[in-house]
Amino acid sequence: MTAISRSKKLVVQLAVLVLIALGTSFALEIVDPQQAQAQSNVRPPANAVTSPVGGTVPGASSGNQSDSEMWRAVRKGIKGTVSIPDKKAGQLVQSEGDAWRAVKNGPIAKWGVIGLGGMVALLVLFYLIRGKITVDHGMSGRTMTRFADMERMGHWLLAVSFIVLAITGLNITYGKYFLLPVLGKAGFATIAGAGKWLHNYVAFAFMAGLVMILVMWIKENFPNKYDLEWLAKGGGMFVKGVHPPSKKFNAGQKILFWLVIWGGLGLSLTGIALLFPFQFGFPTGMEPIQQMQFATTWHAIIALVMTIVVIAHIYIGTVGMEGAYDAMGSGEVDENWAKEHHSVWAKEKAKSRGGRKSKAVPAE
Numbered sequence: 001m002t003a004i005s006r007s008k009k010l011v012v013q014l015a016v017l018v019l020i021a022l023g024t025s026f027a028l029e030i031v032d033p034q035q036a037q038a039q040s041n042v043r044p045p046a047n048a049v050t051s052p053v054g055g056t057v058p059g060a061s062s063g064n065q066s067d068s069e070m071w072r073a074v075r076k077g078i079k080g081t082v083s084i085p086d087k088k089a090g091q092l093v094q095s096e097g098d099a100w101r102a103v104k105n106g107p108i109a110k111w112g113v114i115g116l117g118g119m120v121a122l123l124v125l126f127y128l129i130r131g132k133i134t135v136d137h138g139m140s141g142r143t144m145t146r147f148a149d150m151e152r153m154g155h156w157l158l159a160v161s162f163i164v165l166a167i168t169g170l171n172i173t174y175g176k177y178f179l180l181p182v183l184g185k186a187g188f189a190t191i192a193g194a195g196k197w198l199h200n201y202v203a204f205a206f207m208a209g210l211v212m213i214l215v216m217w218i219k220e221n222f223p224n225k226y227d228l229e230w231l232a233k234g235g236g237m238f239v240k241g242v243h244p245p246s247k248k249f250n251a252g253q254k255i256l257f258w259l260v261i262w263g264g265l266g267l268s269l270t271g272i273a274l275l276f277p278f279q280f281g282f283p284t285g286m287e288p289i290q291q292m293q294f295a296t297t298w299h300a301i302i303a304l305v306m307t308i309v310v311i312a313h314i315y316i317g318t319v320g321m322e323g324a325y326d327a328m329g330s331g332e333v334d335e336n337w338a339k340e341h342h343s344v345w346a347k348e349k350a351k352s353r354g355g356r357k358s359k360a361v362p363a364e
């Protein structure tokens with residue numbers, strides 16, 4: 001017999017075997033569906049004896065009882081009672097923790113990177129297309145006071161603490177992907193440990209800054225008649241020579257203000273819940289451990305959204321707009337800058353200043 005005819009015979013034999021197997025299972029299905037199901041399904045039939053030894057396993061070294069139904073219930077989060085003060089110990093496995101970890105390391109981490117990277121890319125694009133927003137009438141050389149010392153102190157307390165919290169917080173979420181491979185385990189552990197320490201304590205400076213700007217700026221951040229026009233014209237950001245009127249804060253700044261205030265409050269409350277775990281029983285109807293999972297999830301979402309928005313704010317306050325940084329740097333802004341970006345405020349300020357002269361900036 002040649003090699004070709006031998007392999008042909010083998011294929012035919014295999015095909016016949018497969019046909020027999022298929023035929024048998026088909027016949028079984030017709031003749032005795034129950035038996036067929038018992039053979040094809042991993043689930044035992046209803047009348048099967050699942051634990052022939054009644055949970056008793058021979059041998060003493062690893063225990064005599066092994067009840068799969070009980071362990072299944074434990075895995076699904078069944079709660080028992082304990083006599084020690086920590087009542088949480090009555091639940092051995094909290095299965096929602098799986099979902100919590102998957103959401104935090106999955107969609108939240110993924111959309112955070114997309115949001116952060118997307119914002120940086122948008123700003124680079126904006127800079128390439130629009131360039132730096134300059135003062136159309138040129139700098140006048142005369143300045144007026146925009147923010148008093150206390151206002152700038154509150155802003156910088158908030159800003160510096162937020163940046164420290166953002167960097168150390170991003171390290172908690174992303175450090176294991178970006179820094180760990182570069183620094184190695186020991187190096188990363190040192191950085192992450194110091195970062196966590198900073199994150200915990202700098203949080204209080206952030207809260208203090210938040211309260212300061214709330215108290216000092218709230219009255220200028222309620223909506224007024226100029227806001228809709230400002231929004232409709234995109235704040236004049238996209239077209240040279242367009243300057244919608246505005247009081248001390250324009251609609252964009254008000255949106256940032258309220259986002260920082262409400263976001264900051266959310267960060268503070270969830271942060272305090274994490275800083276002092278299981279100390280406060282929030283009236284949420286949730287289990288204490290669920291409250292912690294809820295707190296970390298919200299903390300991460302709010303922090304990422306705020307960081308994405310603050311990146312745009314920092315851009316406009318530095319490279320994006322000529323003359324803007326001075327407002328928070330020295331507290332003095334050029335009169336022409338004030339007239340173009342906050343015309344109503346500049347007029348009111350000039351009126352209240354009466355006969356007093358504005359400061360002339362000495363020639364360099």
Ligand code: HEM
Pocket residue numbers: 146155158159160162163213249252253254256257260310313314317318324325326327328329
């Ligand atoms: C390097 C970082 C930062 C720079 C250069 C910067 C710059 C500025 C400037 C120049 C202003 C005044 C704008 C004006 O006169 O109209 C301002 C205002 C403000 N900043 Fe910042 N800032 C920074 C970080 C932050 C951070 C991290 C936050 C909050 C977490 C923040 C919150 C605010 C708020 C709420 C205002 C008032 C509303 C507004 O002007 O948009 N800033 N900032």
